[in-house]
Amino acid sequence: MADLLKLNGMTLFSGAEVSLTLPENKIGVVLGGAESGKGELLRRISGLIPFAEGEIFLRGDLIARSGKSPTPRERNIEMVLQEGGFYPHLNLLENLKLGLQKYRINNKSQHCMHVLAELGLDGLARHYPAALNREQLRYLLIARALATRPALLLLEEPLLDLSVEARYTFLDRLPQIVEAFDCGILLSTQVRQGVLFAGDYAGVMEHEILLQWDSPQNLYLIPKKRTVAHYMGEGVLVKGVVHDELRLDTELGMVDHPSGFGLPTGTRLELLIRPEDIVFDEKARRRARIVQRAVHGGKTFYRLQLTPELEIERAFSSYLDERISGELRYRLEIRSMVLFKRKKSS
Numbered sequence: 001m002a003d004l005l006k007l008n009g010m011t012l013f014s015g016a017e018v019s020l021t022l023p024e025n026k027i028g029v030v031l032g033g034a035e036s037g038k039g040e041l042l043r044r045i046s047g048l049i050p051f052a053e054g055e056i057f058l059r060g061d062l063i064a065r066s067g068k069s070p071t072p073r074e075r076n077i078e079m080v081l082q083e084g085g086f087y088p089h090l091n092l093l094e095n096l097k098l099g100l101q102k103y104r105i106n107n108k109s110q111h112c113m114h115v116l117a118e119l120g121l122d123g124l125a126r127h128y129p130a131a132l133n134r135e136q137l138r139y140l141l142i143a144r145a146l147a148t149r150p151a152l153l154l155l156e157e158p159l160l161d162l163s164v165e166a167r168y169t170f171l172d173r174l175p176q177i178v179e180a181f182d183c184g185i186l187l188s189t190q191v192r193q194g195v196l197f198a199g200d201y202a203g204v205m206e207h208e209i210l211l212q213w214d215s216p217q218n219l220y221l222i223p224k225k226r227t228v229a230h231y232m233g234e235g236v237l238v239k240g241v242v243h244d245e246l247r248l249d250t251e252l253g254m255v256d257h258p259s260g261f262g263l264p265t266g267t268r269l270e271l272l273i274r275p276e277d278i279v280f281d282e283k284a285r286r287r288a289r290i291v292q293r294a295v296h297g298g299k300t301f302y303r304l305q306l307t308p309e310l311e312i313e314r315a316f317s318s319y320l321d322e323r324i325s326g327e328l329r330y331r332l333e334i335r336s337m338v339l340f341k342r343k344k345s346s
Contacts (some may be wrong), residue, residue: 002060003230004184005152010044014038014208015052022152022201024059025178028186029199029216030165031231037208038188039082045186046079057168058151073102076113078145080152086129099144115147118180135166146181153177155187164193171198175269196220196232204228221336229272229338236310237270239342251307252286257337272338275314278304282323284331290324304328320339 005022012018018041022028031036043049045069047055056064063075072079086095096112105111116122118141124132131141138158145153159167171194174185189195192339196202196216203213205226211225216232223229226237240250242263248255250271261267280289292303293312299315302324306312316324 002058003057005186006044006055007058008055008057009260010041010169011052012040012044012208016208016209019211020203020210022184022186025182026184026200027174027178027198028184028201028203029195030186030188030203030205030210031190032188032205033190035203035207036190038205039156039216040208041210042079042156042186042188043207045152046077046154047075048079055224069180073148076121076151077154078143078148078150078152080145080156080158082157082160084141084144086137086140086331088129090120091126091128092132093142095129095140096144096147100147101149112143112147115143117178119143119146134161135163138162138170140175142177146177146183149181151183153181153183153185154183157189157191158187158235159191159195163238164346167191168194171195174198192220192231202232204231211235221338223338225306226340233274234313235272235274236306237340238273238306239267240271242267242269251310252332255332255334259337259340268342270340271334273306273312273332273338275284275312277315277334278330279334280311280316280320280324280328281331281332282329284329286330286332288328290320290326290328295321296318303326 002024003021007018007020009017009019010249030038030041042052046100051070053066055062058076093112097108100108105169110177113125114120116125121139121143162170178185199216202216202219204211208225212219212228219228220232223232229235238250238252240248242265243249244265245260246257248257248271255271272320288301288304288306291305294301295318298318300321301315303311303313
């Protein structure tokens with residue numbers, strides 16, 4: 001599969017270098033906190049901020065490097081900023097047409113109506129921005145960017161000002177946008193809920209360093225850093241010591257490693273336990289105290305206290321509810337053995 005976007009050692013403010021690839025017609029998600037550098041990354045890709053070292057390729061063409069920093073329009077890239085604005089005295093259609101003044105597009109009104117229709121806004125074409133809700137305004141920003149027919153659409157924090165329900169709807173529509181406009185999407189967000197598997201590729205940034213860039217499945221199953229594990233799903237880190245080649249002595253008891261640790265006995269580790277690693281078993285020896293219980297549809301969500309210091313949330317089918325009282329008996333079935341070396345002080 002051909003690459004749409006390729007970053008080769010692009011530098012950020014701190015001097016950190018970022019390299020990644022995003023194939024054609026795919027969605028990439030960059031997760032990280034407010035000061036992680038993910039917004040700066042998108043701005044440098046778009047051309048809003050220059051960079052000192054590195055290269056940017058778009059569909060195989062070198063579009064930017066040190067000493068060569070074309071505008072976003074010249075790069076065939078559009079970026080939707082977190083705080084985008086509109087002309088309040090113009091309706092939706094007029095706002096879109098105004099952004100196309102420098103583009104050679106036949107019948108701009110018809111073209112803009114097509115873009116609005118793809119995003120479900122064609123019925124609001126004559127409305128003014130003040131009449132739109134936050135979700136509609138977010139789609140209008142995207143429509144204005146897509147009207148220029150970019151190869152790559154960059155979205156900065158598109159989820160922060162949306163309700164939880166609107167976030168899920170927005171993420172569900174991204175593949176439709178990719179298909180309808182034959183483009184790729186790279187978005188940045190600090191929102192974790194519902195975002196984990198929204199893209200074809202995902203990365204986590206911290207202190208302007210891209211810690212890992214891979215498929216969401218690999219980031220979830222094989223996180224290389226604690227921060228990546230944190231962003232890719234709920235879980236707890238359990239302290240342990242290598243007992244022998246195949247066993248880890250942890251706060252939850254002995255845990256077997258099917259393929260071996262390859263580490264000396266006594267090595268101090270942390271083991272990542274995901275909610276799905278906890279399996280209800282009436283005959284199991286391990287017990288967790290139920291701190292909180294909530295029913296949603298056919299699922300019952302439990303807040304489980306594994307040790308006095310460790311709690312985790314786990315959902316089970318509601319039909320099990322009558323078999324679970326004040327405590328839950330469970331066994332560990334660890335799908336992916338994720339281990340981090342403990343610091344000497346821990």
